[in-house]
Amino acid sequence: MTAILEAQNLVKHYGDVRAVTGISFSIAAGEIFSLLGPNGAGKSTTIAMLSTLYAPTSGDALIGGHSVTRAPMQVRGLIGVVPQDLALYEDLTARENLTFWGQMYGMAGGALKRRSDEVLAQIGLTDKANKPVKTFSGGMKRRVNIGVGLLHKPQLLFMDEPTVGIDPQSRRAILDMVKDLNRQGMSVLYTTHYMEEAAELSDRVGIIDHGQLIALGTQAELTQQVGGHDTLRLHVGEDQNAERLAEALRGLPGVIQASATDHEVAVIVPEAADALAPIVAKAGEAGLKIKSVDIEEPNLEAVFLHLTGRALRD
Amino acid sequence: MRKILLIGFKDVTLAFRDRAALILMLAAPFVLTLGLGMVTGRFSGNSTSGVSDIPVVVVNQDAGDLGQALVDVLNSADLADLLAPTAAGDSAAARQAVDADEAAIAVIIPAGFTDSIIPPQGAAAADAVQIELYVNPTRPTSAGVVQAVVDEYLSRVEVGRVAGTVAVTQLVASGRIAPQAAAAAGQELGQRQAAEAAAPIRLQASTAGQAAQRFDVLAYLAPGMALMFLMYTVANGGRSLLTERAQGTLPRLLVSPTATAQVLAGKVFGIFLTGVAQMTILIAGSTLLFNLQWGDPLAVAALVGAAVVGATGWGLLITAIAKSPSQVSSLGSAIMLTFGILGGSFISLSTLPAWVQAISKITPNAWGLEGFTALALGGGLPEVALPIAALLVMGAVLFGAAVLLFNRQGLVQR
Ligand SMILES: Nc1ncnc2c1ncn2[C@@H]1O[C@H](COP(=O)(O)OP(=O)(O)O)[C@@H](O)[C@H]1O
Ligand SMILES: [Mg+2]
Numbered sequence: 001m002t003a004i005l006e007a008q009n010l011v012k013h014y015g016d017v018r019a020v021t022g023i024s025f026s027i028a029a030g031e032i033f034s035l036l037g038p039n040g041a042g043k044s045t046t047i048a049m050l051s052t053l054y055a056p057t058s059g060d061a062l063i064g065g066h067s068v069t070r071a072p073m074q075v076r077g078l079i080g081v082v083p084q085d086l087a088l089y090e091d092l093t094a095r096e097n098l099t100f101w102g103q104m105y106g107m108a109g110g111a112l113k114r115r116s117d118e119v120l121a122q123i124g125l126t127d128k129a130n131k132p133v134k135t136f137s138g139g140m141k142r143r144v145n146i147g148v149g150l151l152h153k154p155q156l157l158f159m160d161e162p163t164v165g166i167d168p169q170s171r172r173a174i175l176d177m178v179k180d181l182n183r184q185g186m187s188v189l190y191t192t193h194y195m196e197e198a199a200e201l202s203d204r205v206g207i208i209d210h211g212q213l214i215a216l217g218t219q220a221e222l223t224q225q226v227g228g229h230d231t232l233r234l235h236v237g238e239d240q241n242a243e244r245l246a247e248a249l250r251g252l253p254g255v256i257q258a259s260a261t262d263h264e265v266a267v268i269v270p271e272a273a274d275a276l277a278p279i280v281a282k283a284g285e286a287g288l289k290i291k292s293v294d295i296e297e298p299n300l301e302a303v304f305l306h307l308t309g310r311a312l313r314d
Numbered sequence: 315m316r317k318i319l320l321i322g323f324k325d326v327t328l329a330f331r332d333r334a335a336l337i338l339m340l341a342a343p344f345v346l347t348l349g350l351g352m353v354t355g356r357f358s359g360n361s362t363s364g365v366s367d368i369p370v371v372v373v374n375q376d377a378g379d380l381g382q383a384l385v386d387v388l389n390s391a392d393l394a395d396l397l398a399p400t401a402a403g404d405s406a407a408a409r410q411a412v413d414a415d416e417a418a419i420a421v422i423i424p425a426g427f428t429d430s431i432i433p434p435q436g437a438a439a440a441d442a443v444q445i446e447l448y449v450n451p452t453r454p455t456s457a458g459v460v461q462a463v464v465d466e467y468l469s470r471v472e473v474g475r476v477a478g479t480v481a482v483t484q485l486v487a488s489g490r491i492a493p494q495a496a497a498a499a500g501q502e503l504g505q506r507q508a509a510e511a512a513a514p515i516r517l518q519a520s521t522a523g524q525a526a527q528r529f530d531v532l533a534y535l536a537p538g539m540a541l542m543f544l545m546y547t548v549a550n551g552g553r554s555l556l557t558e559r560a561q562g563t564l565p566r567l568l569v570s571p572t573a574t575a576q577v578l579a580g581k582v583f584g585i586f587l588t589g590v591a592q593m594t595i596l597i598a599g600s601t602l603l604f605n606l607q608w609g610d611p612l613a614v615a616a617l618v619g620a621a622v623v624g625a626t627g628w629g630l631l632i633t634a635i636a637k638s639p640s641q642v643s644s645l646g647s648a649i650m651l652t653f654g655i656l657g658g659s660f661i662s663l664s665t666l667p668a669w670v671q672a673i674s675k676i677t678p679n680a681w682g683l684e685g686f687t688a689l690a691l692g693g694g695l696p697e698v699a700l701p702i703a704a705l706l707v708m709g710a711v712l713f714g715a716a717v718l719l720f721n722r723q724g725l726v727q728r
Contacts, residue, residue, distance in 0.1 A: 088563065092328070
């Protein structure tokens with residue numbers, strides 16, 4: 001297994017802000033690797049360093065054997081970047097955007113035209129190819145944004161939260177496209193704060209928080225960190241104090257962890273079936289009412305909760 | 315190189331798809347030219363009337379040939395439709411005529427004018443004696459026309475004098491004439507030249523045809539407006555650099571295999587190309603619609619190129635100073651208006667105080683307008699060499715300053 005990417009202790013400070021505080025990981029050729037973490041964790045900053053946009057404060061990364069700090073031009077030829085925020089010319093049509101960006105990657109003539117057609121079909125915009133991007137819906141713009149990133153068939157594609165703020169249908173299409181690209185041999189670095197996306201797509205996942213990787217491995221490896229424990233999500237009414245409920249449950253035997261967010265308390269327990277009755281009883285004792293309960297098998301969300309005591313979502 | 319061109323072409327496309335920009339780049343200068351043209355009566359009566367019968371008071375206190383030659387030029391048949399010269403006995407009377415609004419301008423040729431250019435035999439070279447132009451501020455366009463005729467005449471004389479000196483020096487050096495005879499030979503050459511000095515303007519008036527004879531007020535208004543809105547175009551082009559930074563396309567360019575210098579060069583080329591396209595459309599449009607003669611096409615093209623270079627320099631400097639696209643816009647509008655006024659787009663520069671005229675030299679408008687007026691009067695490349703050189707130097711200096719500022723900030727925050 002050869003590594004297409006190897007990040008070596010990347011650090012990035014913006015003035016006083018320590019956005020990334022030392023990240024190391026590698027991506028195997030042909031792999032989909034996800035960086036999973038909440039907003040502000042340092043995902044985009046990591047991508048910016050890996051894609052040669054920002055110089056790291058310290059550390060380095062090798063992509064296809066080339067250093068991002070010492071040989072940025074070689075690196076740029078190997079990678080494709082789908083930035084978190086749309087980066088398109090809204091007054092140009094979808095096709096004109098693809099053509100221009102293709103030219104910036106040294107493509108030209110008939111080959112560029114054919115490849116643009118191919119990508120337009122792939123992102124489902126063949127019939128809208130000659131409409132200005134500014135007339136598109138958010139989901140359509142996102143797809144053009146992705147099309148630009150993969151037009152030149154990069155060996156490694158960076159996708160920074162490509163599904164944020166779009167309808168479920170476009171999201172589904174994008175996830176399927178990522179899997180498709182990967183089957184054709186493209187390696188992908190995918191960042192997200194949606195646990196489900198990381199779970200569906202990735203071979204391996206790095207969990208990032210406060211500029212650091214706090215866990216790294218396959219999903220199975222990661223969920224084992226929570227020891228095969230279940231997560232109970234207790235929903236309480238608007239008038240109830242979730243924090244007080246969490247406080248009360250922490251004393252209960254068998255409760256590994258309890259943390260409150262808004263009107264929800266997440267409780268990690270070895271076995272959901274055994275823990276439910278005592279938890280409901282305890283809540284009653286404390287004078288708090290539980291409206292409903294969700295039971296989750298071990299997942300990445302639980303891993304994050306376990307490691308940080310916080311929920312992944314903002 | 316290819317990528318630089320492609321980025322530039324992309325920017326031209328974007329500029330011409332922006333409706334608001336199109337209005338300011340093309341519609342506004344046209345409408346203003348049209349409006350100001352109507353005020354001056356350019357479109358009333360017969361369509362090619364323009365300015366005519368400009369009242370000029372001429373005072374000739376010079377005893378030599380060159381003074382008389384200028385009087386002859388002003389009274390020449392070719393300029394008969396354009397100018398209505400009258401002679402005055404002394405400069406006080408001439409100034410009075412202008413103050414009383416009986417004349418648009420007084421041309422006062424002082425005593426010793428000829429001698430200061432061609433020293434008489436045996437005499438040392440005298441100090442330069444200048445022709446005085448006393449301008450009526452309420453008739454800027456008419457006065458500007460006369461001024462241009464006089465400038466034209468003086469530059470012919472100057473060219474002739476230098477050529478004469480060179481010729482005599484060579485004759486002496488090659489031993490064909492003795493040094494003692496040099497002064498006499500120079501004198502003779504000078505006299506012959508004085509007789510010829512008038513010829514070029516007659517010639518120029520007839521080659522440029524009727525347009526030059528009846529100096530068209532639009533030939534002053536149209537370039538003035540075009541140059542003013544050229545400043546809008548370059549500011550808008552500079553703004554696009556900051557817009558691209560904000561909308562993420564600049565970072566996207568910088569992570570493609572395109573060097574930062576290529577990206578910057580492409581953006582600069584885009585601004586330049588948009589400016590040239592705008593000027594070309596305005597010139598072609600006014601030629602077709604208003605039957606306006608801009609003059610020697612080659613010289614016009616060279617001057618357009620140089621004016622856009624100078625203006626692009628300003629656009630870049632504004633961009634380098636500003637922090638956001640909206641700052642570029644407000645700074646750009648302010649400079650557009652200031653330069654428009656300073657550069658003579660509204661008021662003829664000759665009516666403004668000397669210090670304003672001096673400051674106006676930092677604007678592409680003043681140099682450009684000077685050049686376009688000279689070309690409309692029938693001048694060619696030699697007549698606009700100075701404005702072109704000045705504009706190119708201006709562009710180069712401002713470009714250098716902008717690059718220094720960009721380098722300090724970085725194109726994107728890192
Ligand atoms: N250009 C910048 N200047 C200063 N701080 C920044 C900049 N970009 C990001 N940050 C800060 O760095 C941290 C990481 O941000 P980011 O990498 O965008 O996280 P993510 O993509 O995971 O949401 C955040 O605290 C953010 O506010
Ligand atoms: Mg981000």
